[in-house]
Amino acid sequence: MNDIGASLALALRLITGGDPSLWHVVLLSLEVSLAAAALACLLGLPLGALVAVERFPGRRAAIVTLNALLALPSVVVGLVVYLLLSRAGPLGSLGILFTPTAIVIAQAILVMPIVAALARQFVEDGWRDYEEQLRSFGVTPLRAIPTLLWDLRYALFTVVLAGFGRAASEVGAVMIVGGNIDGVTRVMTTAIALETSKGDLPLALGLGIVLLAIVLALNAVAYAIREWSAKHHG
């Protein structure tokens, strides 16, 4: 298709052109997505690990819920966060609707179940290998959580990246709670949506390619770091 060729050329010009407003949008995308992924990991990693190692009543229900939350429609999350942060809502007095903070919160809520569900999988597998050894030391499952999270750090790195990718590709919730305000809450995805609305499909696709290139570069660097450290840590 002609359009795709034109978009590729446009994407290249966008990347090399150094348009400051584009870089502002790119940087904001990275900032909010990294912050959201960090927040989601802060809560999701221990939660996933807890479900993986601890036997408690309602554990099955927790696993099913976590897995179901993976299918949470982002627009619903956006709407709920919007209603919470709206001036008329319970957290309205914070005045953070239509700010990057609101975006981070919505993204973190979307990403947290992904992080928790994937972490549960990794930690459960890890726990199978470590359980006897750790219990032999007298370690309880609860105490094993920080040990496992740290020891499985290279595997869990993938989880963090998956969370970041999900956050960076998010559009529905971000549009609702961020408002796509030029220079304030406009991120890559909402900029793409706007250009699509304007019927400027080559520019929209071009921005999409820029986003992809950035995420790709970030993943490549992260992968290289992971490989290197895995080799040196066994």
Add this chain to the structure above:
Amino acid sequence: MERFLSRLSATWLAASFVAALLLATGAKAQDFITVASTTSTEQSGLFKHLLPEAKKALGFDVRVVAVGTGQALDMGRKGDADVVFVHDKVAEEIFLGEGFGVKRFEVMYNDFILVGPKSDPAQAKGKDVEAALKKIAAAQAPFASRADKSGTHAAELRYWKAAGIEQPKGAWYRETGSGMGPTLNTASGMNAYALTDRGTWLSFKNRGELVVLVEGDTKLFNQYGVMLVNPAKHPHVKKDMGQKFIDWILSPAGQSAVAAYKIDGEQLFFPNYKPGAA
């Protein structure tokens, strides 16, 4: 070990809390107002042209959240905007009547146009929008409606009514439930007729076979109004800055900035504030 665990989880929670706090405060303060406006003004590029001038004149940021008129007014009702800048006189007056707005000022108008496929299967081309809609309905030619309670949608429904069609129905009448741009994308994709504001049309690039079929009918004029959200309902409304923005856009400087916005030499919005009129 219990002590270790409780210390660890306490540290962890504290870290989360600090992170959240940093996030929350990072975005605070700064001088700005939030304007709830419509996709037509955003997607036509008017705000991109207008806001830098407003900032220069006012010394603070004007942040625009562009949604449909219905949702924009709703943002005002919830107190999530300081100023609403929309185009649906009937809905605006209801908003005022409920006490959510302080006062409505007419700022400018643009006009709606009817677009459709070049081949014009319904023979809708002409000077009269009502006659055109009658022909489209009679021919059951595909028509893409925004169906999103926006100002444009409200206007479209008024024209149907005036054309003697209470509520268009049938497979030919396609409700996209989305903004002006996406609706034009849909219309372009299936060669349907659509009602659009001229601004969005002029900056719209994915036209395909679509051309302008009806324009210039005085009924197609589309009036924009601006209102300060009532601080009596929402005390946090930035009434001074909001009023300053309204005063500026109604001032000769603001009005001429509106008039100066052109795409391909064509003026999109026509300032028509009349001092003393409400």
Add this chain to the structure above:
Amino acid sequence: MGEAMLPLEARALTVRFNGHTAIEDVSFSLDGAMPAVILGANGAGKSVLLRVLHGLIAPTSGSVTWSGANERPRAQAMVFQRPVLLRRPALANIEYALAVNGIGGAERTARAREALERVGLSHLAHRQARVLSGGEQQRLALARASALRPRVLFLDEPTSSLDPTASADVERIVGEIRAGGTAIVMTTHNLGLAKRVAGEILFLHAGRLVERAPAQSFFNHPRSPEAAAFLEGELPWSVSSPA
């Protein structure tokens, strides 16, 4: 430490998994005076028995008591066939085991260094544990277990995945740990090792304790036909056991 832990008594231990009986009605008492080696063919229940004694598996019926009490004493450790080493340096692996047992500060580091010294790994203290060779890893596991200063040390096939040199190292270190006053309970497939280390033998067959005897008499005059067949090499013990 110093607490009276022994004798370790097993009373009518039975363990079943999903209908399969791993060990059945096993009773004995160990006073720790002589190293005890548990022998038996694959699937005889050696590893399961060791885990029940160490408290990793709860018996389906029967009981394990330490000096008459049901409480599992802390002063015991186990070295596994394939020890799990944490992704951190060798020294830190030992320090971790000490930390979770409540030993902190300067004592933790001192004990960890001393344990590394004992197994001859001082020069690798800051090397990542997972990149060590198989023999070094097993020595580190022994150091980690001995740093806990256990009264009883359980060893599950400690040499089965090692080459002869590394096996000899492990055997020497186990001997030193024993000389330090730690009781040894070990399973092995290696009859040579069993002969050199064992004071007494517990011979399991199909989950039952068939024979218990001082090592010398067991190897020279096995009383049960199963033990005789085992020593003749007629029972399979080199094929991999069902997991």
